[in-house]
Amino acid sequence: MTGHVFPESFVWGSATAAYQIEGAATEDGRGTSIWDTYSHTPGRTLNGDTGDVAADHYHRYAEDLGHIADLGLDAYRFSISWPRVQPGGSGAFNRAGLDFYSRLVDGLLERGVRPVATMYHWDLPQELEDAGGWPVRDTALRFQEYAAGIVEALGDRVHTWTTFNEPWCSAYLGYASGVHAPGRTEPAAALAAVHHLNLAHGLAGRVVRELAPAAELSVTLNLHVIRPASDSAADRDAVRRIDALANRAFLGPMLDGAYPADLLADTAAVTDWSFVQTGDEKVIAVPLDVLGVNYYSSTLVRAWDGVSPRSDADGHGKSTATPWVGADNVDFLPQPGPYTAMGWNIDPAAFTELLLRLHREYPGQPLMITENGAAFDDVVEADGTIRDDRRVDYLRRHIAAVAEARAQGADVRGYFVWSLLDNFEWGYGYDRRFGIIRVDYDTQVRTWKQSAHWYQRLAATGKLG
Ligand code: PNW
Numbered sequence: 326m327t328g329h330v331f332p333e334s335f336v337w338g339s340a341t342a343a344y345q346i347e348g349a350a351t352e353d354g355r356g357t358s359i360w361d362t363y364s365h366t367p368g369r370t371l372n373g374d375t376g377d378v379a380a381d382h383y384h385r386y387a388e389d390l391g392h393i394a395d396l397g398l399d400a401y402r403f404s405i406s407w408p409r410v411q412p413g414g415s416g417a418f419n420r421a422g423l424d425f426y427s428r429l430v431d432g433l434l435e436r437g438v439r440p441v442a443t444m445y446h447w448d449l450p451q452e453l454e455d456a457g458g459w460p461v462r463d464t465a466l467r468f469q470e471y472a473a474g475i476v477e478a479l480g481d482r483v484h485t486w487t488t489f490n491e492p493w494c495s496a497y498l499g500y501a502s503g504v505h506a507p508g509r510t511e512p513a514a515a516l517a518a519v520h521h522l523n524l525a526h527g528l529a530g531r532v533v534r535e536l537a538p539a540a541e542l543s544v545t546l547n548l549h550v551i552r553p554a555s556d557s558a559a560d561r562d563a564v565r566r567i568d569a570l571a572n573r574a575f576l577g578p579m580l581d582g583a584y585p586a587d588l589l590a591d592t593a594a595v596t597d598w599s600f601v602q603t604g605d606e607k608v609i610a611v612p613l614d615v616l617g618v619n620y621y622s623s624t625l626v627r628a629w630d631g632v633s634p635r636s637d638a639d640g641h642g643k644s645t646a647t648p649w650v651g652a653d654n655v656d657f658l659p660q661p662g663p664y665t666a667m668g669w670n671i672d673p674a675a676f677t678e679l680l681l682r683l684h685r686e687y688p689g690q691p692l693m694i695t696e697n698g699a700a701f702d703d704v705v706e707a708d709g710t711i712r713d714d715r716r717v718d719y720l721r722r723h724i725a726a727v728a729e730a731r732a733q734g735a736d737v738r739g740y741f742v743w744s745l746l747d748n749f750e751w752g753y754g755y756d757r758r759f760g761i762i763r764v765d766y767d768t769q770v771r772t773w774k775q776s777a778h779w780y781q782r783l784a785a786t787g788k789l790g
Contacts, residue, residue, distance in 0.1 A: 329728035329789040336739025337784035338400035340696050342446035344376045345748035349383035353421035356412025358448035363506030374754025380746050380764045390432040397784045400439035402741045404446035414450030415467050423478045430482050439484040446490040454507050459518035465525035472529035481539040488529045491547040492522040497648035504752050510646040513596040520600050523578050523609045530611035545617030545695040548572050550675035554627035563626045563655045566591050578609040592651040617695035623675035629656035666700040673726040680730035691736050697723050698743035700757040711763050711774040
């Protein structure tokens, strides 16, 4: 597990997202997003937390640029808040919002750090949700217009443009289980959202090719590693169904040029997929310079007979709605520990498997780890030291898993730790801390955790000790 050495060219980075760190939710002309609305709705987030202030990064970005530089990172992955730069989701752009990202990008370049910009990390302008949101086709066209505005403004100062972060979450958690904004529980709408997110990806990808030909194009997917509870045909079929919904619903159109036939068949009782128009799949299949992969934990499933008690590890069987549209015959099993503070199991071997699968199925497609990391309860010592040995251990084991996949041929070009800073962890508010830098939410003071010092050494040497 130790002794891995990464080449000098391997990219070490850290990642954040606009709504999770920026705050300044009503400043300088920023419009309202679905996450503002959702987090301000009583009962939606833990402790009623909102991103109104978050890590106050909008005001403290210069200090945060200093941390990025001090960590010695090669790249920084951030997201652009759509309602900050185009408040109503269509029409006029907001100069002050664009200027903020322009200063951020220039600040990165001055420090020799590659800017990796995500166009969409879940903060849809509320006006567009009011007009139907991702289940309606027009939202994809609005996204194309937004993409053109930001690519025109930032162009190829941005090294890598990433269209979407985890469209799986936007579609299924936003429109099927409702645990993310906008909090809708409409299975057919969730599948329409899948398609319009894919379509928007293709449209925006073409914008990048045209307006910033020197920039790299990517998308970030949270791909699932799904294991069967047994080797039975029924359990293996449960894996196939979940793989179709979670992975191939995105990989299919993006990298193979078509939706998988089994996905359409499995969900036929939910929707007839008539929202897929002739030519859409061709638009979606814009070639990618790099495929971004987010990985945290693995999934264990079995076939469910509809009678025996459900194990409930994934929201199935509870009164809450399921994200797994049309997969009522699948049960999600609790995994063996240990777990992170999210209750997610720790399974670095699955990370290697995932990367090798992608290498096998998409040979020649470069890969980038755009998120990996863990929430734990950090220990603040009397002298101010922040002990997070479990995070260091998690990162070491997962980065070793990346090294293992590389050794077996996977073309993984870099790794971004989630996250640079503690931040607003969506439905879990400020309760769950993923940062390698601690944020004191009373004072906004940033303090490096042990993991930050550890990661700094790794980025400097490329040696996994
Ligand atoms: C990702 N799930 O979110 C996001 O890209 C980050 O914004 C987030 O902070 C990070 O992972 C940690 O959660 C996910 O329920 C949220 O499967 C939920 C799920 C997966 C990823």
